[in-house]
Amino acid sequence: GYLINAYGCGAALQETLNKDGLVNAVFVKKGWFWTSLVGWWCIIRYLPTPSAGASGSRRRRMAHSFRRYAILTVWWYVFTQGIWFGVGPIMDLVFVYTGGHCHYDVFDAVGHVNRDFQGSETRTQRALALIRDVLTLHGGDHVHGQHQQHQLWDRSVGSIQNALQAAATAAAAAAAAPPAANITDSAVASVNMFIHDQMHQWQGPLSTSAQCRRSGGHWAGGHDPSGHVFLATMMCMFLLGELRVFGRRALAHLYAQKWHVLALVTRLFDTGPLWTWRRCGAQDMRCGGRLWRALVEPPVTCARALLRLARCIACDHPIVLLLALLVTWLWQLLLTAVASRFHTVREHLSGLLAAYIVTGIVYARDAAALRSL
Numbered sequence: 001g002y003l004i005n006a007y008g009c010g011a012a013l014q015e016t017l018n019k020d021g022l023v024n025a026v027f028v029k030k031g032w033f034w035t036s037l038v039g040w041w042c043i044i045r046y047l048p049t050p051s052a053g054a055s056g057s058r059r060r061r062m063a064h065s066f067r068r069y070a071i072l073t074v075w076w077y078v079f080t081q082g083i084w085f086g087v088g089p090i091m092d093l094v095f096v097y098t099g100g101h102c103h104y105d106v107f108d109a110v111g112h113v114n115r116d117f118q119g120s121e122t123r124t125q126r127a128l129a130l131i132r133d134v135l136t137l138h139g140g141d142h143v144h145g146q147h148q149q150h151q152l153w154d155r156s157v158g159s160i161q162n163a164l165q166a167a168a169t170a171a172a173a174a175a176a177a178p179p180a181a182n183i184t185d186s187a188v189a190s191v192n193m194f195i196h197d198q199m200h201q202w203q204g205p206l207s208t209s210a211q212c213r214r215s216g217g218h219w220a221g222g223h224d225p226s227g228h229v230f231l232a233t234m235m236c237m238f239l240l241g242e243l244r245v246f247g248r249r250a251l252a253h254l255y256a257q258k259w260h261v262l263a264l265v266t267r268l269f270d271t272g273p274l275w276t277w278r279r280c281g282a283q284d285m286r287c288g289g290r291l292w293r294a295l296v297e298p299p300v301t302c303a304r305a306l307l308r309l310a311r312c313i314a315c316d317h318p319i320v321l322l323l324a325l326l327v328t329w330l331w332q333l334l335l336t337a338v339a340s341r342f343h344t345v346r347e348h349l350s351g352l353l354a355a356y357i358v359t360g361i362v363y364a365r366d367a368a369a370l371r372s373l
């Protein structure tokens, strides 16, 4: 990723990144679920066939895989989700103890909405709307009678409202400049500070990246190990580690049935209307019949062929799903490395080492047993 950034198409790849996209939100961020599902199905599916002598070996394999998986799942949880009730995950504790904080630097020095505030237009608008709602809900009555506070409250809500309206009209006019908030530079610092204090007062505690993100804040200022690099590394290491248990057996099974799988794949492409029209030509069929056969039957046939192929892979050859998942996580790891604007190299490296060291130890301990399989 760094080499692509330095010498290749890093900018183009960064443009494809969407923090709120389906792949990142549903697959990558829930990656340990998908990896657990596919990984365990493969572990179970490729156990030695049940026979008199194999039951002990089956039980031992399941026990070893479960022990490795349980250690990795606990490590995934404490590093990215949380250590205990009310205690954030390790990656956030490292961040906070190195000076990180949930910031609300909403406006920059010239009174424009800070481009780095949320990193994307959508998130910035969402955050501004949330801050406005919190200030509107709590701010007015709690600063009543304190003239200066009330003035700040007025200016903050007004500036955010202007920014939201300016963004709405700018979106229509496709203007380039970020929306201005019409506040003088001397007031910017006090408005940002007021917003920060109010959000920490009404939305707190904001001691984890998830809480800060949900409250429209900006998680900045400390050493923030990359959760994506950590997660993608751990998922790849788990899949590759367990692949050593059943990989040879699974690939041999797939190779033995290669023509059957290939036939299911080619069947998908043998359902086009032209093929069907030509096949109908051999029989004296009325035009209506030929249209039905050429336009209605192919999608139905294709859907049936797709279902047969999916069932064959999911039930008989789940290693195909595992390899597809592995390629996806490696590609996401590359994109995360390319997305240098989100993290420093050291933050990527700390996420990588946190995953690599633990998974390395777990699989190194079982290396002898894995080699004997």
Ligand SMILES: CCCCC/C=C\C/C=C\C/C=C\C/C=C\CCCC(=O)SCCNC(=O)CCNC(=O)[C@H](O)C(C)(C)COP(=O)(O)O
Pocket (backbone or CB within 6 Å): 028, 029, 030, 031, 032, 033, 034, 036, 037, 040, 041, 069, 073, 080, 081, 209, 210, 225, 226, 227, 228, 231
């Ligand atoms: C142990 C039993 C063996 C048999 C299991 C059989 C089948 C497995 C089927 C299902 C799995 C069941 C249990 C497995 C254990 C855990 C499942 C994991 C569930 C999830 O992954 S849900 C994820 C919940 N977390 C979130 O949604 C928050 C997502 N965000 C993050 O985690 C972080 O943002 C990040 C790490 C993705 C990125 O970090 P930063 O961007 O903040 O740096």
Ligand SMILES: Nc1ncnc2c1ncn2[C@@H]1O[C@H](COP(=O)(O)O)[C@@H](OP(=O)(O)O)[C@H]1O
Pocket (backbone or CB within 6 Å): 017, 018, 019, 020, 024, 213, 225, 226, 227, 228, 229, 332, 333, 335, 336, 339, 342, 343
């Ligand atoms: N491969 C990828 N695709 C999309 N977004 C990614 C990504 N890798 C990292 N990101 C985004 O970059 C930010 C930093 O990621 P990380 O800290 O895990 O390295 C995260 O934003 P959010 O955490 O605000 O969603 C994450 O969603």
